[in-house]
Amino acid sequence: MEVHVSVAPSHASGSTGVPLLDETIGDNLDRTVRRFPDRDALVDVAAGRRWTYAELAADVDVLALGLLDLGITAGDRVGIWAPNRAEWTLVQYATAKIGAILVTVNPAYRSHELEYVLNQSGIRLLVAAAGFKGSDYAAMIEEVRPRCADLEFTVLLDGPLWDSLRERGAQGDPADLARAAAALDPGDPVNIQYTSGTTGFPKGATLSHRNILNNGFFVGELCGYTERDRVCVPVPFYHCFGMVMGALACTSHGAAMVIPAPAFDPAATLAAVEAEACTSLYGVPTMFIAELAAPGFDGYDLSSLRTGIMAGSPCPVEVMNEVIERMGMAEVSICYGMTETSPVSTQTRVDDSVERRVSTVGRVGPHLEVKVVDPETGATVPRGTPGELCTRGYSVMLGYWGEPQKTAEAVDGEGWMHTGDLAVMDADGYLAITGRIKDMVIRGGENLYPREIEEFLHGHPDVLDVQVIGVPDAKYGEELMAWVRMREGAEPLTAETVRAYCSGRLAHFKIPRYVHVVDEFPMTVTGKIRKVEMREAAARLLESM
Incomplete structure (x- = not known):
């Protein structure tokens, strides 16, 4: 007798216990x-005010x-x-x-x-x-x-x-x-x-x-903010991370916002946390990497830290472990979202395991809905199946200013914002972002997700940070290239040494054919890696070889 086990659809709704503001x-x-x-509301450390x-x-x-x-x-x-x-x-x-x-x-x-x-x-x-x-x-x-x-x-x-x-x-x-x-x-x-x-x-x-006040408020709620919290905000104000998750999360809870410096500076950030006894610290993963590598890191008193937010791009497992163990941010939260959704759609919770926080971007936020759909048909896929992540609820933007056509392309007739991100929802509603639809690499018919390969290469003891991109290839359509930042004093990796490290541990078609060692990655001001720019530079590099 054949048994059919039904798999729930990749759709989840947030709690509604606490009302919207x-x-x-x-x-x-x-x-x-x-x-x-x-109570303290605002501290501008650099200005001394x-x-x-x-x-x-x-x-x-x-x-x-x-x-x-x-x-x-x-x-x-x-x-x-x-x-x-x-x-x-x-x-x-x-x-x-x-x-x-x-x-x-x-x-x-x-x-x-x-x-x-x-x-x-x-x-x-x-x-x-x-x-x-x-x-x-x-x-x-x-x-x-x-x-x-x-x-x-x-x-x-x-x-x-x-x-x-x-x-x-x-x-x-x-x-x-x-x-x-x-x-x-x-x-x-x-x-x-x-x-x-x-x-x-x-x-x-x-x-x-309504969009941004509620988003700031509920992000703060899930971080457990009260008037006793002091939030260090080294991320840019011009972006939602600074002005919504920073400012509005603070002012809606009576917490203090601490500005460590006009632009990100690892030493100034650590000094501000110590001087102002900050309980929470924000950043994209590259900021936390820079702080952990800052000269004299162990000399800073970070014992006041309880929580914080990491967002903007996926957090490598090793970095998350160090943030918890060496910075004391036991309750650090992972947030996922986009400007068009005010920004946060999903967030890990205070009691989520470290495993949840490194492998997922949490569950849907209060008063919101998320679903994962087949990018071709728009149908909601079963849980465990990758597809495009969509968000609906109070957080979805009013539209793109003066561009109704582009608004209609992003937000469908039922109010769902189509993110362009690939995601998988598990049985408990936790979402893992597996990449951008346009970042997915198709090598000889195989769909490859850079995030998986980046996570693996992060385990190499000499690698400080790594990004994987697809580059044009006559035989396979696309091949993989790893851009690598080395730890100080380490011997630069080559394609051969990377292949040796991966061999037997990663499917052969997932092993990068090219390795490019760099000091920095091209980035936006908000700390997002500009993979488009990397692909353009890589194509030029390969042409000259």
Whole structure:
């Protein structure tokens, strides 16, 4: 007799026990201020400045009144182009309070990209640092300004117009701010974030108060945040990791946000954790790798750390173990998501095993749904079968700013955001990301997933970090190439030594044919590996061989 065992579909819904926050970001901040006026809200370590919640609220309101005085109103786009600093956060909350839409501009942008974003989103006011890391922002703004018809005002931080804006706000009438805030709805757009475009120009994911406030809140809930937490945020504010999982997770719980430096610096980050007794630390895996390798690492007192978030790209097993054992982050959480979903869709829980945290990106978050579908047919696949991950719920963006066609390509008629990521859901609803659909390598008809091979090569004692890509091959269509960063003092690996290491332990077709030793990988500002750039460089390298 034949027995048929039915396998559940790859679909899961999050818990709904804790209700969604149905309020604006400004109202939520005010509620936190009433509860915890005297607790630390914001610490800018590099600038030597700190704010309690009462002080933060006062400065935010002054800036919001200054913006109203300038004529900025609900729906106007206000750009912020600066590295991490306290003023960034003040602008974030001041714009939210009056219903202006904050457009976050990547600090790495140059004039061509700046001009595109200013025009595509129709920015009226741009708040910017004068410059950073050799980039003269002020000069680039002047260069593009004549071609940006919507740009009426530019305010440079630390300049006279910034001081004037705040002085005018200090003379403003709080009743004007109260009226502006009362007219807002949680569903209103509050933020435009440009996704790292790997092809063509980036797209502006438009996010509402409801989108990002709830995402920050529930990420904080799953990290167990309370007003006693102090969160070290070395990740960029211009990205959801900094301004949502960082700022909004903190302010929705009364926790303190600690800015260790304007841009990521391993020593400054470790020093900030020690000096401010941080309980949580954020980063992409490459940041944690850099911190663990920092000179004098063992001399830092990190005993205050309890948790943190690792996101942006998959975490190698060895790195996770070191973060738990050497940094004391026993409750470290893995988050997965994308800008278009505010960003987090899945997260590991505090009581998940280390195995769960290194092999999966956790389970679906509260009030959200996830499913894994066949990329060709759109049908939900059985659990244990790979397919494209899709997300639905409060977190899905309002759309790409001014691009309804591209929005329709990403979000289907039933509200599902199609991520472009390959995933497998297990029997308990945990998801493993196996790569990008476009990163999958097809070698002689075999579907190869770079993540699996990278995990294996991470076990090599001389390998600090590794990325695997597909490169063109006349015989097989594609072949594998490993880009490797070596540990200090180690002998560089070759294709032969890698083959010897893999032989008998990895299927022959999964062994990289080419090995390229590098000091760094090409990366986005948020720490995501740019595999598109790696593939282009590899093709040129092979042509010259």
